[in-house]
Amino acid sequence: MPIVMVNIKEGRTVEQKRAMVTKMTDVLCETMNVKPASVRIIINEMKNDNFAIAGTLVCDDPSKQIKKN
Template sequence: MPIIQVNMMEGRSDEQKERLIAALTEAVVSSLGAPQESVRVLLNEMPKAHWGIAGKSARALGR
């Protein structure tokens, strides 16, 4: 059972997340030949205040 974990900053729409899940699933199916129903995708959304870039939070950088 392939499991994909994605860590990303908060702020994307539900529709964007659905598209990402579908695209990642298709990539695993086509590249590994895994059955679609066996693929798991876990999205971990991080608050921008918890995401550091070059010593500052993403929130402080306006991202």
């Protein structure tokens, strides 16, 4: 049973996450020869005040925020 943990910054839509887990499941089934029912995907969303780039919290630097489509 593959278990995958995905860490992403908050700001993605449910539709984006739905598409991601669908495609990840397809790849895992193909490459690991398992059935979709055995695939587990855990999504951890990080708030901008819990994520830093180059020593700066993302919440302190608007240029590092996720741009919504």
